[in-house]
Amino acid sequence: MTAATFIVLLASVSAVLCNPTTQQLLANDLNVLNYALALERLEAKFYADYLAGDTHQNDFANFGGGVTYNYIKMIGAHETAHVSALETTIAAYGGQTIPECTYNFRDSFSTPEQFLAVAQKLENTGVQAYLGAANTIFNKTLLTVAATITTVEARHAAFLQYVSGVNVPVYPFANYTLNQGRDGFDVPVGPAAIIAAVSETTFLVDCGAIPVPVALPITLNPAVPNPLQSALDANDIVTLNYALTLEHLEDKFYRTYMDVFTQEDFVNIGLRAYDFISFQLIRDHEKAHVDFLKGVLQSVNAPAVEECTYDFKINLDGDRQTAFRTFIATATIFENLGVSAYDGAIKSITNKVYIQAAASIATIEARHAAYLNYLNVSATSVQSGPFYANGNPFPANTDTPLEPADVIAAAGSFITACPTGSTPTAPTVLFIQATNTTSSPLTTTTTSTTASPVTPTTGSGSSASSVVIGGMLAVACVVMALL
Numbered sequence: 001m002t003a004a005t006f007i008v009l010l011a012s013v014s015a016v017l018c019n020p021t022t023q024q025l026l027a028n029d030l031n032v033l034n035y036a037l038a039l040e041r042l043e044a045k046f047y048a049d050y051l052a053g054d055t056h057q058n059d060f061a062n063f064g065g066g067v068t069y070n071y072i073k074m075i076g077a078h079e080t081a082h083v084s085a086l087e088t089t090i091a092a093y094g095g096q097t098i099p100e101c102t103y104n105f106r107d108s109f110s111t112p113e114q115f116l117a118v119a120q121k122l123e124n125t126g127v128q129a130y131l132g133a134a135n136t137i138f139n140k141t142l143l144t145v146a147a148t149i150t151t152v153e154a155r156h157a158a159f160l161q162y163v164s165g166v167n168v169p170v171y172p173f174a175n176y177t178l179n180q181g182r183d184g185f186d187v188p189v190g191p192a193a194i195i196a197a198v199s200e201t202t203f204l205v206d207c208g209a210i211p212v213p214v215a216l217p218i219t220l221n222p223a224v225p226n227p228l229q230s231a232l233d234a235n236d237i238v239t240l241n242y243a244l245t246l247e248h249l250e251d252k253f254y255r256t257y258m259d260v261f262t263q264e265d266f267v268n269i270g271l272r273a274y275d276f277i278s279f280q281l282i283r284d285h286e287k288a289h290v291d292f293l294k295g296v297l298q299s300v301n302a303p304a305v306e307e308c309t310y311d312f313k314i315n316l317d318g319d320r321q322t323a324f325r326t327f328i329a330t331a332t333i334f335e336n337l338g339v340s341a342y343d344g345a346i347k348s349i350t351n352k353v354y355i356q357a358a359a360s361i362a363t364i365e366a367r368h369a370a371y372l373n374y375l376n377v378s379a380t381s382v383q384s385g386p387f388y389a390n391g392n393p394f395p396a397n398t399d400t401p402l403e404p405a406d407v408i409a410a411a412g413s414f415i416t417a418c419p420t421g422s423t424p425t426a427p428t429v430l431f432i433q434a435t436n437t438t439s440s441p442l443t444t445t446t447t448s449t450t451a452s453p454v455t456p457t458t459g460s461g462s463s464a465s466s467v468v469i470g471g472m473l474a475v476a477c478v479v480m481a482l483l
Contacts, residue, residue, distance in 0.1 A: 024216055025138045030095035031211035032133050035191055036146065037086040037097060038210045039129050042203065043122050044083045045103050047076030050115060059112040064163045071393065072119075075156050078397040082149055085398075089145065101207035108203075116164045123157035125197065126150075127363050131188035134359045135352035136213040140429065147343045147359060148398040154186065154363035155370035155394040162371055172278065172371040184285030185292075186363040188356055215352060232350040232430055237302045239348045239427035242404055243358065244293040246341055248307045249411055250334050251290045254283035257327045260316065265324045271375065282331070282368050289361055296357070308418035328377040335372055337402075337410055338365035344401035348427040370394060 050056060051073055060068040090097050108118040130150035137143045158172035189197075191212045198204065263276035297304040314326045342362030349355045376391025402410075404426035412424065 026093075028213050028216055029137060029139050029142055030090060030093060032137050032146070032213040033086055033090045033093070033095065033142070034098045034211045035133060035195075035213055036130065036149075037083065037090070038101070038207075039126055039194070039198070040079055040082040040086060041100060042103065042198065043126060044076070044079040046105055046108070046119070046122060046203075047072070047079055049103075049105060050109050051076050056109070056112070056115070059115075060163075063112055063116065068163050071159060074392075074394065075119075075123075075159075078152060078156070078394065081397040085145075085149075089142075098211065099208050102205045103203050104205045105203055113164075116160055120157060120160045120164065123153055123160060125189075125194065126153040127157060127186055128189040129191070129194040131186055131356060131359050131363065132190045132194060133213055134188070135356045136191075136215045138216070140347040143355070144343065144347050144401055145398075147346045147362065148401055150359060151339050151343060151362055151366035151399045152394055152397060154366040155399075158367035158370040159374060159393040162374065172367055184288035184364055185357075185360045188360060235427055235430050236349055236351050236354055237297065237300070238425055239345055239358075240293055240297055240302075240354065241305045242345060242408075242425060242427050243342065243361070244290065244297070244305050245308075245422070245424045246338055246407070246411060247286060247289040247293060248305070249310065249414065250286040250338065251283075252307055252310055253312055253331070253334060254279070254286055256312070257314065258283045261324055261327060265320070269321060269325065269377065271377075275375070278371065279331075282335075285364055285368070289364075292357070292361075296354070303421065305422040305424075306419045308422060309416045310414050311416050312414055322379060325377050326379040328372065328375060329379045332369070332372040332375075332377070335365055335369035337407060338362075339369050339399050340402040341404070341407040343399050344403055344407065345427060346401075348404070348429050350430070366399065 057066070057069050060066070087097050105118070107114065109115055127150060130146055130153065134143070134146065134150075137146060162172040191214075195210050195212065258279060263273055266276045266279075267273055294304045312330060314323050314330065316323050339362060342358055342365060346355060346358055346362070349358060370393035373391040373395070374393045408424045408426055415424070418424070
C-alpha cells in the first residue's frame with residue numbers, strides 16, 4: 001500500500017470514527033453483551049433449578065427417556081457456559097456486568113410437558129433475541145461470538161421441539177406458535193420487544209434495568225474520498241455469493257434425492273413416518289435460501305453464481321437402505337458444514353441488513369443439523385430409533401466457525417464442475433482494525449485461528465486492547481491531527 005493510499009484510508013476512518021461515536025460503539029457493544037447476559041442467566045437458572053437434585057430424571061418416559069434427560073442436562077451446562085463466557089468477555093473489554101436478577105419459575109416444572117413447553121419458548125426467544133441484536137454489534141470478534149452462541153440456541157430449540165413431538169407431528173424447525181422457521185428463516189425480534197416479552201412471563205422477581213442495544217449507523221463523510229466503502233460493498237457481494245454456492249449444493253442435493261426416497265424408506269430403518277415430512281421441509285428451506293440470496297444479489301444489480309454439477313457419492317444401483325442411510329449421513333454433513341460456514345463468514349459482512357439475514361439462515365441450518373445429528377443415521381448402520389441414538393444434537397456450547405477456504409475445500413469434494421464465473425470464492429474480512437499498532441486501518445484477514453472465540457488474543461504483537469474499539473483509532477486521530 002502506498003503512503004498516499006494509506007493517508008486516504010486513514011482520512012476515511014478518522015472522518016467516521018474520530019468523534020464521540022467511537023465511544024458509543026464500544027458502549028453499545030457492551031450493552032449487547034449485557035443484554036445477552038441477562039437472557040442467558042435466565043435460561044441457566046431455569047435449567048439449574050429444574051435439574052437440582054436430579055428429581056426429574058424419570059419424567060421423560062414418554063419423551064425419549066434417559067437420553068432426553070441427559071441432553072437437557074447438557075443444555076443446562078451450555079447455558080451456564082454462555083453466562084460464564086459473556087461475563088468474562090465483558091470484563092476483558094473493560095465493562096461491568098449488570099446485577100443478577102432473582103427468579104420464580106412458578107409452575108414451569110409441574111409436568112414434563114410444561115417444562116418442555118417453557119424450555120422451548122426460552123430457547124426460541126433466545127434465538128430471536130440474538131438475531132434481533134445482530135445488527136447492533138460493531139466489533140467483528142463479538143459478532144462471531146454471538147453467531148456461534150445463537151446457532152447453539154437454535155440447536156437446543158430444535159431438539160426440544162422434536163422430543164416434544166413423540167406422539168404428535170411437531171417438526172424441529174417449524175414452531176408455529178412462535179412463527180419460527182416456517183419458511184426457512186428464523187424471525188429476529190428487537191431488544192425492546194424481547195425484554196417486554198420476558199418481563200411478561202413474571203419469571204423475573206427482582207431485576208434491574210436490562211440494557212437495550214441499538215443499531216448505530218456508521219455514516220461515511222461524503223466530503224472525504226472513500227475507497228473503504230466500495231471495498232466493503234464488493235466484499236459483501238462475494239460473501240453473499242459464497243453463501244449462495246453452499247445453498248445451491250444443498251438445494252440440488254435435496255431436490256435430487258427427495259424425488260427418489262419415500263416415506264417408506266424412513267420407516268424401514270426405524271425412523272418416524274413424518275420424518276419424511278421434516279426432510280421435505282428441509283428441502284423447501286434450502287430452496288428458499290437460494291431464492292432469497294439470488295433476490296438480494298439481483299436487487300443490487302450484482303451477478304449471482306449459478307448451480308454447479310455435483311457428485312454426492314450415493315450409489316442408487318446398490319442396496320437401497322445403504323443408499324438411503326448414505327443420503328441422511330451426507331445431509332448431516334452438509335447441514336453442520338452450513339452452520340460453521342455461516343458462523344465463520346458473518347464477520348466478512350458489513351451491511352447490517354445482510355448480517356441479520358445471514359444469521360437468520362444460519363439458525364435454520366443449525367436446527368436442521370441438530371435434528372439430523374439426533375437421528376444419528378450412518379451409511380452402514382442405524383440405531384433402533386432416534387430416541388436410542390448416540391448422535392449429539394449440540395456437540396459443544398458454541399458452534400465452530402470455519403474459514404471460507406476450509407468450507408470450500410470440504411464442499412469441493414462434492415463439486416465436479418461449475419459454470420464460468422461461478423467457481424466458489426472465499427470472502428475476506430475487511431474491517432477497521434481497533435489495535436494499539438500503527439498498521440493500516442483497513443485490514444484483510446483470511447487466516448483461521450484456534451484461539452477461543454470469546455477471549456481476546458493476548459499473544460505476541462497484540463494485547464487485550466487489540467479487540468477494544470479505541471487504540472488504533474486513537475492513533476489514527478492523532479496522525480490525522482498532525483497531518
